[in-house]
Amino acid sequence: MSSENNMERRLNTFIQVSKNITTNDSLKELIQQIIEDVIGAIDKADAGFLLLWNEESQYLEIEAAVNFKEDIYLQNKLLEGEGISGTVFAEGKSMLINTIEEIEKAMSNMRNKTLQYYLKSTVHALMPVSCMSVLLVYQQQKIGVLTIDNFKNDGFFTEEDLRFLEAIGSQIAISIVNARAFYEKQQRALQLETILELHNQLNETVLEGNGMQSLVKSLARNPNDCIYYFDSLGRLDISHPISSVEIPFLSDWIRQNRINLQTQQLQKIYKDEELFGQALSVQSSFGTIGYLVITGKSVPLDIVGELSFQHAASIIAIEQIKLQEQLKNRQAEKEALLKDILNSHFTPEVQSYLKKQEMIPAKYFVFLVIKSKQHSFDELNQLNLLEEGMRQVFKKEFSVMIFPNRNKLFLLLGAKKKEAGNVQVIRQYVERLQSIYKEIVVYIGRPVYSMRHLPMSYKDAELLEKEMESHQREESVFDFQSLGYKRYLFNVPEEEAEYFVENILGPILSKSNNRTKNEWLSTLQNYLQSNKNVTKTAESMHLHQNTVYYRLQQIQEKLNCDFDDLDDVTNLKVALFLYERREQNGER
Structure with missing residues (x-):
C-alpha cells in the first residue's frame, strides 16, 4: 500500500474516532469501534485490546478487543505495572517490541493466572511477534492503555506506527472522556425518569390505600427479588413473594447489626462470605420503626434501586406514624370504654359498641389477665394482629375484646352459650391460646351473668395476678377459685x-x-x-x-x-x- 493511501486511511481513522461518540448507543460499542478502526489503519496489526483503569478496583480492565476471545479476556484484569500494558500505564511511556523473546521478557512479571487468561484468549494461541502499547491520557490523568499486536503478518511495527498510535491515542482519550460525560448525562436523565416513575408508583400505591403489602410488592423490580419488611425488633411483618426460608437468618442479622443500620444507609448483607442482600432502616420521630430488606439478582442495587428503596422507607415511616396515631386513638377509646364498663356507665354509645363486638347479647362474661415474657403489649401496631389471633382461638364459643394495659392484657370474653361460661370450658380455650402464644400466664376471673357484675370478674383477675405472682407458682393458668376466701380480705x-x-x-x-x-x-x-x-x-x-x-x-x-x-x-x-x-x- 502506498504511503499516500496509508496517510489518507489514518486521517480517516482520526475523523472516525471523533464521529463515533454520536453514532454509538453505548460506551462499550464506541470503544469496540475505535479499536477496530485503529487496527484497520495499521497494515501489520491483526489484533489488539483497549484497557481502561478502574479507580475503585485498582485494575486495568479490558473493555474491547479484536481477535481475542471475549468470554475469556473479559475475565482478565491487570495490576498497575503488570505485563506490557500494566508497565506502560505505570511508567507513562510507550513501548514498541519487535521480538518474541523481548515480548516474553516484558510479560514475565505477569501473575500466572492473568498470563494463562491472555494465552487462552488469543485466537492464534501464540505469542505475538511484534507489539506496541501506548498510554491513554487526558489532561494529565491516565485513563487506560491501547495495545496492538502482530501475530501473523509479515514484518514488524515501526516508529512511525508508534507515533500514529500515540497521536490517535490522545484523540481516543478525548473521545472516551467526552463519551463518558455524554453517556453519563444520558444515563442520569434515564435514571431520573425511571426514579420519578417508580416514586409516582409508590405514591399512588399509598394514596389508593392499597396497604403495606402492595408497597413492598412494588419494590420488587426483578422477578427473582424478594422484599421483606421487618419490625423494629427484627420480626417479619411483610414479604413479597411470601417466603419463610431465609427469615431466621435475616432476623438474626438485623438484630446483630442494629447499630450499623442506624446510619440510614443501605447496608450489605453477607452470607457464607458472599453478598446476599441489602438492608435499610426505616426511621421516624419515634426512632427506628422497621427495616426494609432486599435479596435476589438486583443486589447490589443500582442508583435507581437505592433511591427507590430510600423513598419507600420515607413513605413507610409516614404511614407508620399515621398508623401509630390511629392505634393510639383506638387505645384511648378502649381505655375509656373499659372505664365505662367497670363503672357500669352503659350509655347508648357504649351499648352500641358492645353490640358491634357481639358482647350483647352474651350469656356470661369473664375477664382474663394475660402476661407474657415474650410478647410486649406496648407495641400498638401488634395489637390488631394479637386481637385477631385471639378472636380466632375463642370465636366458636366467645366474643372477644382486648384492653392493653402496660405490660399486661385484659381480655373480655362473652360466652355465646350458657354452658361456655363454665370455668373448665374457658380453661380448655386458654390452653389452645397458650399453644400459639408461648410463655403466657393467664389469670381467669369469675364468670358473671350480667355486664353490670363485670367489675367483680375484673377485680378477681387483677387480685389473682397479684396473689399468684407473689408466690412464684410454676403453673401458667389460674382461675378465681384459687383465691377462695382471700378475695374478700384484700379490702x-x-x-x-x-x-x-x-x-x-x-x-x-x-x-x-x-x-x-x-x-x-x-x-x-x-x-x-x-x-x-x-x-x-x-x-x-x-x-x-x-x-x-x-x-x-x-x-x-x-x-x-x-x-x-x-x-x-x-x-x-x-x-x-x-x-x-x-x-x-x-x-x-
Whole structure:
C-alpha cells in the first residue's frame, strides 16, 4: 500500500474516532469501534485490546478487543505495572517490541493466572511477534492503555506506527472522556425518569390505600427479588413473594447489626462470605420503626434501586406514624370504654359498641389477665394482629375484646352459650391460646351473668395476678377459685387487719430479732401450707419430725388454739394472709 493511501486511511481513522461518540448507543460499542478502526489503519496489526483503569478496583480492565476471545479476556484484569500494558500505564511511556523473546521478557512479571487468561484468549494461541502499547491520557490523568499486536503478518511495527498510535491515542482519550460525560448525562436523565416513575408508583400505591403489602410488592423490580419488611425488633411483618426460608437468618442479622443500620444507609448483607442482600432502616420521630430488606439478582442495587428503596422507607415511616396515631386513638377509646364498663356507665354509645363486638347479647362474661415474657403489649401496631389471633382461638364459643394495659392484657370474653361460661370450658380455650402464644400466664376471673357484675370478674383477675405472682407458682393458668376466701380480705382496712393479726398471732410475732419467735412463725406457715402434714413440713424445713411436733405444741400453747378446730385454723390462715400481705406492702 502506498504511503499516500496509508496517510489518507489514518486521517480517516482520526475523523472516525471523533464521529463515533454520536453514532454509538453505548460506551462499550464506541470503544469496540475505535479499536477496530485503529487496527484497520495499521497494515501489520491483526489484533489488539483497549484497557481502561478502574479507580475503585485498582485494575486495568479490558473493555474491547479484536481477535481475542471475549468470554475469556473479559475475565482478565491487570495490576498497575503488570505485563506490557500494566508497565506502560505505570511508567507513562510507550513501548514498541519487535521480538518474541523481548515480548516474553516484558510479560514475565505477569501473575500466572492473568498470563494463562491472555494465552487462552488469543485466537492464534501464540505469542505475538511484534507489539506496541501506548498510554491513554487526558489532561494529565491516565485513563487506560491501547495495545496492538502482530501475530501473523509479515514484518514488524515501526516508529512511525508508534507515533500514529500515540497521536490517535490522545484523540481516543478525548473521545472516551467526552463519551463518558455524554453517556453519563444520558444515563442520569434515564435514571431520573425511571426514579420519578417508580416514586409516582409508590405514591399512588399509598394514596389508593392499597396497604403495606402492595408497597413492598412494588419494590420488587426483578422477578427473582424478594422484599421483606421487618419490625423494629427484627420480626417479619411483610414479604413479597411470601417466603419463610431465609427469615431466621435475616432476623438474626438485623438484630446483630442494629447499630450499623442506624446510619440510614443501605447496608450489605453477607452470607457464607458472599453478598446476599441489602438492608435499610426505616426511621421516624419515634426512632427506628422497621427495616426494609432486599435479596435476589438486583443486589447490589443500582442508583435507581437505592433511591427507590430510600423513598419507600420515607413513605413507610409516614404511614407508620399515621398508623401509630390511629392505634393510639383506638387505645384511648378502649381505655375509656373499659372505664365505662367497670363503672357500669352503659350509655347508648357504649351499648352500641358492645353490640358491634357481639358482647350483647352474651350469656356470661369473664375477664382474663394475660402476661407474657415474650410478647410486649406496648407495641400498638401488634395489637390488631394479637386481637385477631385471639378472636380466632375463642370465636366458636366467645366474643372477644382486648384492653392493653402496660405490660399486661385484659381480655373480655362473652360466652355465646350458657354452658361456655363454665370455668373448665374457658380453661380448655386458654390452653389452645397458650399453644400459639408461648410463655403466657393467664389469670381467669369469675364468670358473671350480667355486664353490670363485670367489675367483680375484673377485680378477681387483677387480685389473682397479684396473689399468684407473689408466690412464684410454676403453673401458667389460674382461675378465681384459687383465691377462695382471700378475695374478700384484700379490702380489709389496714388498721383492722393489724388488730386482727395482733390478736391471733401476737405471741409468736417477732417484734425484735427473736430467733425462737421467727421459728414458731415459719413453722406455722409451712404447717398450714402443707395442709397440716407434719412429714411434709419437716422435709420442707429440713427438720426432724420430733422438732416440728415440739414447735407445734408450743405454738398451740402460746396462741391458745387447737389445730383440730376448724374455726381456730381458719383464723390462723386469715391472720397469716393479712400478715404476709402487710409484709409485702412494707417491702414495696
